[in-house]
Amino acid sequence: MFETLSERLSQSFSFLRGKQELTEDNIGEGLAQVRSALLEADVHFQLARDFSARVKERALGAKRLKGVDPSEQFVHAVHAELVELMGPEDARLVFAKSGPTVVLMAGLQGAGKTTTCAKLARFLRDKHQKRPLLVAADVKRPAAVEQLRVLGRQIDIEVFHEAGLAPPEVCRRGVAHAKANGHDLVLLDTAGRLHVDDDMMAEVAEIARATQPDDQVLVVDAMTGQDAIHSARAFHEKLALTGVILTKMDGDARGGAALALKEITGCPILFVGTGEKIDDLDSFHPERMAGRILGMGDVVGLVERAQEEIDETEAQASFEKMVLGSFTLEDMFAQIKMVRKLGPMKKVLGMMPGMGKLASDIDIDDKQMNRLEALFTSMTPRERVQPEVLDMSRRRRVARGSGQDVGAVNDLLKRFKDMRAVMKKMGKMGLGARMGGKAKRDALRGMSDSGELAAGGAGGGGGLLGGLGDLFGGGGAGAGGLPEGLGGAPGMDPFGARPMGSSATRRNAAADRKKQKQKRQQKRKNRKKR
Helix, strand or coil, X not given: CCHHHHHHHHHHHHCCCCCCCCCHHHHHHHHHHHHHHHHHCCCCHHHHHHHXXXXXXXXXXXXCCCCCCHHHHHHHHHHHHHHHHHCCCCCCCCCCCCCCEEEEEEECCCCCHHHHHHHHHHHHHHHHCCCXXXXXXXXXXXXXXXXXXXXXXXXXXXXXXXXXXXXXHHHHHHHHHHHHCCCCEEEEECCCCCCCCHHHHHHHHHHHHHHCCCEEEEEEEHHHCHHHHHHHHHHHHHHCCCEEEEECCCCCCCCHHHHHHHHHHCCCEEEEECCCCCCCEEECCHHHHHHHHCCCCCHHHHHHHHHHHCCHHHHHHHHHHHXXXXXXXXXXXXXXXXXXXXXXXXXXXXXXCCCHHHHHHCCCCCHHHHHHHHHHHCXXXXXXXXXXXXXXXXXXXXXXXXXXXXXXXXXHHHHHHHHHHHHHHHHHHHCCCCCCHHHXXXXXXXXXXXXXXXXXXXXXXXXXXXXXHHHHCCCCCCCCCCCECCCECCCECCCCCCECCCHHHHHHHHHHHHHHHHHHHHHHHHHHHC
């Protein structure tokens, strides 16, 4: 969503590169481009002007830091003001001290309110150990009640509804049902309209009076731009909103609503919907979002995602197999499935520092993952463990089974062999050519425990993507075409010339060489004595 804004802001920052110091004149020229970028992102002109004034005041008042480029100080000022603009950082739902927490969900029709209710219920159940109840009170839209029931069955959460009753009465009885059955969270899915009207507002206000909700949350479609601001303001006047959830943040809208919503309405953004799947709901962190807008990535978010989705022991075992030379197609298949748990590759790249522009420039086809999985699943377990048995007749069978040509099978095997060769080389060079398997394994685990492999992959696995970059047609720094930390071989020189392991690894290797040399010298002395 913020691709265009990020690109334009990067251009405004490049204007200041090479300047000796920040002055009112060069800051003014840089801010002119920042204002233009914000206006193109559909931010209100008054807000863009006020934002620029605050950035200017912060940049001019900042103390000149020795060794820091003035353009970096300007970026820091913009980042700090973006965080202020979208903050506060700790915005969250307010849970009731006694009885069930009641959350009233309001919004216009088409904003994704019903789906967001189910997403939020699942999020709070899994993250905060809540026992939620969904109340279907949208009787205006056809099949809205059935839609919530279907979603409830998918995530195994109860849905309450009684036919023939007015929405306020449905909600009141839903809260009573929650109290009687031990639910500590109630989400009220209210009716919406195509636009703000008096009937809808009166109905939502009546529901609020009947249930006395702890939180009144507005669900806003980020694709609607300035209309999102207008509808949020209208709802806030009637409901005294406590927060906002932005949906469709994975779309191609210009993102102005996300930047301006809190400033205009005073309501913090609590969550953002990042996709259509039931688990595509993330807590909103202004600092992380500002970092992604400015191309700084969101490493913390990526690590958290990896820790949630990927088993650390499994990732560590996979990395050990790679380094120790026992890596098979079965292990490669397991790594691909691990990577897929992190989400679409375009999203993952966007969370890496400096990779946001790359994610927007190159065409990353996640269907390639499906084609790869088809190749793996068309092989027998023995063929995945012993790829050397894949002769031409077997390759033709695998190609037919996956709906692809033999060239796709050959390409996969070639890249697998290249990847395994590099990993073997890394194991020999980076961990000591004469270290035994057990010594290498112990060294690897020691490095993992001390965090020295963390840069190679989130979750402690070290090199999590394991050089899978070449499978997407890339050529690059790491063993498989991606930079170190995104999947390139950790501990290897980008040009393959020498190992670049941690200092502890180099000390272990040097100590091992010294011991071997001492043993050889002792053997020569013994032979001379004889």
